[in-house]
Structure formats: C-alpha cells, structure tokens
Amino acid sequence: xxxxxxxxxxxxxxxxxxxxxxxxxxxxxxxxxxxxxxxxxxxxxxxxxxxxxxxxxxxxxxxxxxxxxxxxxxxxxxxxxxxxxxxxxxxxxxxxxxxxxxxxxxxxxxxxxxxxxxxxxxxxxxxxxxxxxxxxxxxxxxxxxxxxxxxxxxxxxxxxxxxxxxxxxxxxxxxxxxxxxxxxxxxxxxxxxxxx
Amino acid sequence: xxxxxxxxxxxxxxxxxxxxxxxxxxxxxxxxxxxxxxxxxxxxxxxxxxxxxxxxxxxxxxxxxxxxxxxxxxxxxxxxxxxxxxxxxxxxxxxxxxxxxxxxxxxxxxxxxxxxxxxxxxxxxxxxxxxxxxxxxxxxxxxxxxxxxxxxxxxxxxxxxxxxxxxxxxxxxxxxxxxxxxxxxxxxxxxxxxxxxxxxxxxxxxxxxxxxxxxxxxxxxxxxxxxxxxxxxxxxxxxxxxxxxxxxxxxxxxxxxxxxxxxxxxxxxxxxxxxxxxxxxxxxxxxxxxxxxxxxxxxxxxxxxxxxxxxxxxxxxxxxxxxxxxxxxxxxxxxxxxxxxxxxxxxxxxxxxxxxxxxxxxxxxxxxxxxxxxxxxxxxxxxxxxxxxxxxxxxxxxxxxxxxxxxxxxxxxxxxxxxxxxxxxxxxxxxxxxxxxxxxxxxxxxxxxxxxxxxxxxxxxxxxxxxxxxxxxxxxxxxxxxxxxxxxxxxxxxxxxxxxxxxxxxxxxxxxxxxxxxxxxxxxxxxxxxxxxxxxxxxxxxxxxxxxxxxxxxxxxxxxxxxxxxxxxxxxxxxx
Numbered sequence: 001x002x003x004x005x006x007x008x009x010x011x012x013x014x015x016x017x018x019x020x021x022x023x024x025x026x027x028x029x030x031x032x033x034x035x036x037x038x039x040x041x042x043x044x045x046x047x048x049x050x051x052x053x054x055x056x057x058x059x060x061x062x063x064x065x066x067x068x069x070x071x072x073x074x075x076x077x078x079x080x081x082x083x084x085x086x087x088x089x090x091x092x093x094x095x096x097x098x099x100x101x102x103x104x105x106x107x108x109x110x111x112x113x114x115x116x117x118x119x120x121x122x123x124x125x126x127x128x129x130x131x132x133x134x135x136x137x138x139x140x141x142x143x144x145x146x147x148x149x150x151x152x153x154x155x156x157x158x159x160x161x162x163x164x165x166x167x168x169x170x171x172x173x174x175x176x177x178x179x180x181x182x183x184x185x186x187x188x189x190x191x192x193x194x195x196x
Numbered sequence: 197x198x199x200x201x202x203x204x205x206x207x208x209x210x211x212x213x214x215x216x217x218x219x220x221x222x223x224x225x226x227x228x229x230x231x232x233x234x235x236x237x238x239x240x241x242x243x244x245x246x247x248x249x250x251x252x253x254x255x256x257x258x259x260x261x262x263x264x265x266x267x268x269x270x271x272x273x274x275x276x277x278x279x280x281x282x283x284x285x286x287x288x289x290x291x292x293x294x295x296x297x298x299x300x301x302x303x304x305x306x307x308x309x310x311x312x313x314x315x316x317x318x319x320x321x322x323x324x325x326x327x328x329x330x331x332x333x334x335x336x337x338x339x340x341x342x343x344x345x346x347x348x349x350x351x352x353x354x355x356x357x358x359x360x361x362x363x364x365x366x367x368x369x370x371x372x373x374x375x376x377x378x379x380x381x382x383x384x385x386x387x388x389x390x391x392x393x394x395x396x397x398x399x400x401x402x403x404x405x406x407x408x409x410x411x412x413x414x415x416x417x418x419x420x421x422x423x424x425x426x427x428x429x430x431x432x433x434x435x436x437x438x439x440x441x442x443x444x445x446x447x448x449x450x451x452x453x454x455x456x457x458x459x460x461x462x463x464x465x466x467x468x469x470x471x472x473x474x475x476x477x478x479x480x481x482x483x484x485x486x487x488x489x490x491x492x493x494x495x496x497x498x499x500x501x502x503x504x505x506x507x508x509x510x511x512x513x514x515x516x517x518x519x520x521x522x523x524x525x526x527x528x529x530x531x532x533x534x535x536x537x538x539x540x541x542x543x544x545x546x547x548x549x550x551x552x553x554x555x556x557x558x559x560x561x562x563x564x565x566x567x568x569x570x571x572x573x574x575x576x577x578x579x580x581x582x583x584x585x586x587x588x589x590x591x592x593x594x595x596x597x598x599x600x601x602x603x604x605x606x607x608x609x610x611x612x613x614x615x616x617x618x619x620x621x622x623x624x625x626x627x628x629x630x631x632x633x634x635x636x637x638x639x640x641x642x643x644x645x646x647x648x649x650x651x652x653x654x655x656x657x658x659x660x661x662x663x664x665x666x667x668x669x670x671x672x673x674x675x676x677x678x679x680x681x682x683x684x685x686x687x688x689x690x691x692x693x694x695x696x697x698x699x700x701x702x703x704x705x706x707x708x709x710x711x712x713x714x715x716x717x718x719x720x721x722x723x724x725x726x727x728x729x730x731x732x733x734x735x736x737x738x739x740x741x742x743x744x745x746x747x748x749x750x751x752x753x754x755x756x757x758x759x760x761x762x763x764x765x766x767x768x769x770x771x772x
Contacts, residue, residue: 011529021361024199028363034199035327037360039303045704046735048529061437062360062430065504066517081526085519102529103735109525118524 001032003056004156005064009083010075011100012040012047015145019073020051022149022166027055029162037062046103050083071155073148075131076100077115084119093124094151096131096144127151127193134185143182150186200364202357205328206295207232208364209335213291214372215239216262219250221606222635223269224304225358226297230267231638234647238369243638243647246577246606247272251279251294255348258292259384263339263372267295270309271576275607280348281318285386285393287346287400290375291339294320297353300473301501304355304634306557306576308500310474315350315451319401322350322451323413324429328362334413334448339372345400345407352450354473356430356501405452413448416461424465425511426458426478426490431471434507438514442469447478455485462487469495469511473502533562535736536752538700539627541674542598543568544731544756545681546625551594551688552587556580556608558600559634560627567733571598578607584622585615594688597624602632602640605655609664615693616665623687624695626657627674629702637705661695668694675700677759703752713753714768718744722765729757729766 006023010016017038024036032055040049052063066086072093074080080095087093099111112118119126129151135143153163163183171179200208206229210218218241220230234241244250247268254266268276273296280294296314299305315322323338325331331353338349382389408414423442427435432446445461447453462468462482470479470492479492495510496502508514533540543563546553547570555561555574564571573583584597599608604626615622632638639645644654658669668690672683680698687694701707715736718729723743730739736750737757746757748769758766 021199024361028197028199033363035360035362036199037356039359045532045534046529047531059362060433061504062356062433063503065437065508066519078527081524082521085517085521101738102527103532104739107527109527111527112525115524122520 001057003054003059004071005069006053006071006073006152007050007064007069007083007086008053008073008075009048009050009079010145011079012045012049014049014075014100015142016049016075017051019145019149020053022146022170023053023152024055025170026158026162026166027053029165030158032056033059035059035062048079048082050079071152073152075145075148078102078111080119081112081115084122084124087124089123091124092127092155093119094127094129094148095119096148097128098132098144127190129186129189131186134189135182138181138185139178143178146179146182147186147189150183150188151190152186153183154187154190197363198366199361200328200332201228201359201361202325202328202331202353203228203359204232204361205331205364206335206351206353207236208366209332210265210293210339211236211239212332212367212369213336213339214263214370215265215339216372217241217254217257218265218267219244219253220267220295221245221247221250221272222632222638223272223297224635225299225353225355226267226269226272226295227635227638228358229295229297230647233265241647243640245641247276248278251276255279255283255288255292258288258290259377261290261374261376263291265293265295268297269305270296270298270311271305271307272296273311273314275577277314280314282386283348284318284320285390285397286384288342288348289346289377291342291372292348293335293338293342294348294350295353296350297355297358298474299355301355306574308474310477311350311352312450312477313475315352319397320348320350320451321345321404321449322352323448324352324450325357325448326429326432326446327357328360329364330413330448331357332364337413341407345404347400347404352429354430401452405455408449408452408454409456411449411454414454414457415446415448417444417446419443422465424461424468425471426461426468426482427471428478429473431473431502431507434502434504435471435511437504438508439511442511450477453478453481458482459485459487462489465489467491471496471502471507471510474498530565531562532735533559533733534703535734535750536703536754538629538674538698538703539563540732540734540754541677541680541756542625542627542698543570544760545677545684546570546596546598548681549684549688551596552592554580554583554587554595554597556597556599556603558603560598560600563598567731577603578611581608581611581615581622581624584624585611585618585620588620588622593621595623596684596688597622599624599626600633601626601628601630601642601657602638604657605641609660612661612666612693612695613664619692621691622693623684623690624693625684625687626695626697628657628697628699630707631702631705633702633704637702657697666693666695668692669697670695671697671699673700674698675754675756677756715746715748715751715753716755716758716766717746717748717769719765719767722763724763724765726762728760728762732757732760
C-alpha cells in the first residue's frame with residue numbers, strides 16, 4: 001500500500017497536534033506503519049504549528065517531501081496558504097472557514113481575503129468547512145479540529161472501528177461524547193459534498 | 197505497539213534497561229525525556245540547577261552502583277563539558293548514559309552545534325537512533341555498552357527524532373544488578389593518576405574500535421551495486437525515502453566508526469554518498485582512514501536541517517519544489533510575549549530609559565524585538581550579568597542585565613558574585629516568573645516543587661543575593677510601570693551592584709490563570725489615536741480602522757496599556 005501523506009496546520013492552541021495524533025493512532029489501529037512529526041517554533045502562544053502524518057506499509061521520512069502531500073487540513077485559512085506548496089498537484093485542501101489574525105510586528109499587510117480562491121487557482125481540490133461554527137453549535141469551538149478530522153476521514157482508507165477505538169482510548173471520558181459528535185458532523189459534511 | 201515520540205522511546209528504553217536515577221536541566225528538544233522518566237515509579241528523576249550539576253549527580257549515582265542517565269540539549273553539553281571530558285579517564289561503575297539532543301535548524305536554540313565532535317574529543321562511544329523504535333533499543337544497548345567497557349556512553353538525538361512519533365513495541369523492565377562502589381584511588385582520583393589513566397583510555401578506545409566492527413546497530417541495507425550511501429539517524433530515513441534502491445550503510449554507532457567495514461563498503465563503489473546532517477563528521481573520519489571516493493558536504497549542506505527534498509537534490513539532482521506561498525501575503529506569526537506576560541512591563545521601562553541591556557536565555561529574549569527593542573545582546577545561559585560587568589569595564593555605565601529566575605540559578609549567581617567581589621556597579625533585573633517558562637514550565641530550585649511534584653524548599657533570592665554582598669535589592673511588581681521605572685532608576689543610581697527583582701508569575705501558570713481579573717476595554721470616545729498603548733506590544737490589543745480594541749477573552753487585566761494611555765481611554769470593563 002502506498003504511503004498516504006497528511007499535513008495538519010493551525011495556530012498554537014487550536015489542536016493541530018492532537019488531531020494529528022488521533023490520525024496517527026487510527027492509522028496504527030488499522031495496522032499501518034506510521035510517522036507523525038510536529039513542528040513548532042519558540043512561541044508558547046499564537047505561533048504556527050504543523051504536523052505531518054504519514055501512513056502505509058512502510059514509512060521512512062518523518063515529513064512528506066514537498067509536492068507530495070495528499071491532504072492538507074488547515075484549522076485556519078492563513079495556515080492553509082502557508083503550507084499549500086507541500087500539496088501534490090490535484091491534492092486536497094480541507095480548510096476551516098476561520099481566521100486567526102496574526103500578531104503584527106511591523107507587517108501591516110491585510111489578511112488575505114480569498115485563500116480558498118487562491119488555492120483553487122493552483123489546481124487543488126479545496127473543501128471549505130465552517131468547522132469552528134459547527135463545533136460551537138455542538139458545545140465547544142475547540143472541537144473544530146475533530147470536525148475537520150471527521151471530514152478528512154471520509155477520504156481515507158481507515159475503517160470506522162479504528163476511529164472509534166482511537167477516540168475512546170485517547171479522548172478523556174468527559175470530552176468523549178462531544179468529540180464523537182464533532183467527528184460525525186465532519187464526516188457527514190464531507191459525505192454531503194461528495195454527493196453534490 | 198504504542199505510538200511514541202523519540203523522547204518517549206528513549207525514556208522507555210532507559211526504564212526497561214533498569215535505570216534507577218536520572219537528572220537533567222530542561223532544554224528543547226531534550227526536555228520530555230526526563231519528564232517521561234519521572235512518570236515511572238522505579239526511576240528517581242529530578243531537575244538539577246544546571247547540566248554540569250546534573251551530569252555530576254548522575255555520574256555519582258553510576259559510581260555508587262546504579263544505572264543512571266543525564267539529559268540535556270546540545271548547549272547543555274557545553275556546560276557539562278568539564279565532567280564529560282574527565283569521567284572517561286576513570287570509567288564508570290554501573291551503566292551511565294548521556295542523552296544529548298541537537299537542534300539542527302535551531303528551532304529553539306541560539307546555535308547549531310554538532311555534538312558528535314564532543315564524543316570524539318572525550319573518547320566516548322556515541323550511538324544515534326534513526327526512529328523511535330531504535331531510540332528505545334539503542335538506549336538499552338547504550339547501558340550494555342557502558343557496563344561492558346566501563347565507559348560513559350553518549351546517546352545523540354536531534355529535534356526531528358525527538359519530536360517524531362512512530363510505533364514502538366514496549367517491553368518489561370529488567371532490574372539491573374547493583375554494583376557496589378569500592379574505593380580505588382588509582383582509578384577515581386584522576387588528577388593524581390591521570391597519566392596512567394590516559395594510557396588506559398587509549399587502550400579502551402582501541403577495544404571500542406574493535407567492538408564497532410561487530411556492533412549490530414551498524415547495518416548495511418543491500419541494494420544497487422552502483423549507488424552506495426553511508427548515513428545515520430534521521431538522514432537515513434530521507435535516503436530511504438528518495439533512493440529506496442540504494443545500498444545503504446546505516447551507522448548506529450557514530451564514534452568510533454567501524455573502519456574495516458566502511459573500507460570494504462566504500463571500495464565497492466566509484467563514489468559513495470555520505471549523507472549526514474550538520475557537519476561532515478563521518479566524511480572527515482573517512483578521510484582520516486584514507487577513504488576519499490566520497491561525495492558529502494559538497495552536496496548536502498551543513499546549514500540547517502536536512503529534508504527528503506534536500507537529500508533528493510543532493511543524490512539525484514532533483515530540483516527542490518518551489519514555494520508559492522511567496523505569491524500571496526502569508527503573514528508571519530512571530531513569537532510574542534503572551535497577554536499579561538510580566539516581562540512586558542520591564543521591557544517597556546528599559547526602552548523608555550534608553551539604557552544598554554544585556555539579555556539572557558528565556559522567553560524574555562524577545563525583548564530585543566519591536567515594539568520594545570530594549571535588549572542589545574543575548575548569547576548564552578548566564579551571560580547577561582557577566583557581560584554587563586564587562587561593559588562597565590569598557591566604560592559603558594548605563595547598563596542593565598536582564599535574567600530569568602531559572603537562568604539565574606543555572607549560571608547567573610557566579611557572575612553576580614564576581615561583580616560584587618570586583619566592586620563593579622552592575623545592575624541586574626531578575627525577572628522572576630516562578631517557573632522555567634520557555635521550555636514549558638519545569639520546576640526548579642526556586643519554585644517550591646520537584647519534578648516528581650513533591651513540595652520542596654524554595655530558594656529565597658533576596659537572602660542569597662544579600663548573602664553574597666549585594667547591598668541594594670528591590671522587589672517590584674512589573675505590572676506597575678511607575679514602580680518598575682523608579683526601582684530600575686534607583687538601581688542604576690546606586691554606586692555598587694544592584695538587583696531589582698521583578699516578581700510576578702508567568703501568565704500561563706495555573707496559579708495565575710485561576711486568579712480572575714477584570715479585562716480592560718477601550719472607550720473610543722476618549723481615545724486620541726496616539727498609539728501609545730500599542731507600545732505595550734500586547735497580543736490582546738489590536739488596531740482597527742477606528743482605533744485600538746482589546747480582545748476581552750485574551751486580556752489578562754494587567755492594565756499595562758491603560759497605564760500607557762495619556763487620556764485614560766482604557767478602562768476596566770464592567771463586570772456583566
């Protein structure tokens with residue numbers, strides 16, 4: 001089985017690392033070799049955080065080579081732009097319809113107003129999800145990461161049991177119900193889009 | 197199988213190998229090794245004041261008869277270099293492993309340093325894993341090797357290895373036999389017997405060279421008869437990614453190298469690629485063996501972190517994929533001091549005073565950036581105070597050293613003592629936020645708790661500083677700008693050394709988070725758009741078309757922006 005490459009990007013505190021850990025655990029539960037590597041700078045708060053998850057029969061490099069990422073999941077629009085050059089031609093970008101304004105140190109350029117349009121122009125299959133809004137409706141905006149993961153899961157060859165088991169083992173009991181609903185909401189949203 | 201990071205796997209390997217004592221000082225990317233070790237009941241693990249102390253404690257425990265480990269980042273090894281260089285002369289009693297994590301790419305470091313050279317200088321064996329599973333198995337192998345040759349063993353990781361997770365098969369713990377210490381002055385009192393030990397060290401290195409030839413962690417992946425690669429660690433994964441067909445000699449033991457096997461391997465190819473991260477350490481060793489049919493650093497940069505793309509470029513000539521993120525405004529997310537960070541008030545004041553500021557290592561290094569632009573120099577742990585003393589000697593007298601609590605205890609005290617002793621009027625601002633902030637809130641001798649979470653005596657900074665002879669000591673709340681300015685001015689005016697302790701907890705500590713404070717808001721009708729408040733550099737404060745706004749959910753209620761406002765337009769928000 002060839003290696004599937006996923007890149008999950010966000011801003012510190014959005015749960016990019018947890019989402020990538022869940023994906024790595026689910027891939028492992030499905031019997032795959034996996035590597036999950038996170039990258040973050042010195043910022044305690046507000047810095048860009050991204051994580052590569054690669055799974056298949058045998059995975060070597062911790063990060064996917066540029067231009068070979070199959071799925072980019074962005075918890076925020078600017079971060080989708082930052083890492084899109086890792087995505088393969090025709091690859092998928094799942095982006096949360098959400099903005100986190102960066103702290104300005106001198107740079108006064110405006111926040112890009114049409115990230116999805118720019119990415120479509122590059123030939124990517126762009127899926128825009130209002131994950132933060134959906135998570136908020138389910139009870140907590142912080143579950144946006146799991147909504148997006150649910151949407152991603154619809155495209156991946158990882159059985160539902162592996163996802164179930166992973167959520168149950170990794171998410172603390174008191175947050176489990178919310179995260180299950182968030183995951184299902186994302187999966188459903190992706191399914192609706194697939195039928196359009 | 198368990199998903200483990202390289203750091204988790206090192207800790208697991210040490211635990212399974214029966215390690216009984218471990219010490220270290222926090223430093224990215226090594227920190228989690230000791231934090232994970234501390235979660236095992238069988239392991240006595242603690243944070244030490246610095247890496248030299250940690251090394252000597254673990255070394256003492258190994259001499260005392262139990263398997264021991266010390267953990268640090270690359271710059272920590274510089275601090276611990278003194279015992280690291282001399283312990284091999286004696287050799288250890290029980291197994292002793294030195295975990296050193298390098299940071300190619302300097303994600304969280306002040307320099308890029310290839311620690312493999314230290315192993316060669318100290319003449320100790322060096323192992324380096326290529327993934328988490330190997331991190332576990334090589335840690336166990338390191339303890340075996342240490343006891344077989346009675347030598348410290350260095351285990352080197354890098355940021356990528358430390359922070360990448362992959363499947364690991366966990367095993368059970370094997371309790372190591374205690375090997376009681378027995379007095380043998382000719383072995384352990386080095387200065388007196390160094391000349392004899394020096395000869396023995398060379399003999400031991402000869403035996404290690406023989407061992408390297410049979411070490412099972414040096415592996416050849418058979419492949420193409422025309423493409424040969426010598427590599428190690430994480431770069432091995434890049435090679436396998438981009439040239440799965442190549443014949444690859446993967447070195448698990450980086451010092452000493454298996455000369456005979458390498459000579460045989462390299463003779464099979466016209467040119468052998470040497471793919472290594474950072475410096476050309478292997479390449480230089482090969483050259484010393486007379487093996488010169490190699491392509492190494494000429495093709496693979498010694499600057500920054502390697503990647504599959506860079507290795508593909510060096511091996512195959514594949515062009516590196518362009519980065520089109522430059523075509524659209526991908527705004528950077530620079531590191532900033534958090535909302536409510538107590539350091540902010542200190543840097544606002546220092547900027548206003550216009551003094552020369554010598555900085556140190558911690559979150560507060562960010563004081564060199566806009567909008568503060570207060571710090572002039574930052575080099576290494578503890579340098580702020582001693583550098584400031586030097587500036588005085590050069591005739592610069594309006595100088596302030598800024599140092600954090602953990603860094604002060606690590607290596608600031610010695611510099612302060614020198615200033616007192618030599619009667620230099622060095623002014624120090626000790627920014628005491630009650631934790632080791634930058635590495636993720638580790639305990640230290642000033643926090644009142646140990647790594648294992650037990651209560652501990654907390655250093656009384658004022659008493660220590662007074663005891664070494666500083667006569668001018670002031671404690672101030674850095675959220676109070678006027679008081680902070682008065683205190684720093686008074687310190688500068690004082691004829692002798694002065695210490696101002698700017699004391700307030702890190703905003704991200706639970707103790708601060710639970711303390712509810714009223715957030716502030718901008719009354720735009722009173723605002724004159726002077727932008728004075730923006731000098732606070734607070735991430736909760738944003739400038740929109742109509743003026744400044746405060747994110748209520750992020751505001752810590754520190755009131756710094758309100759203190760900067762000349763028209764009292766920033767006020768405490770009404771409690772709903």
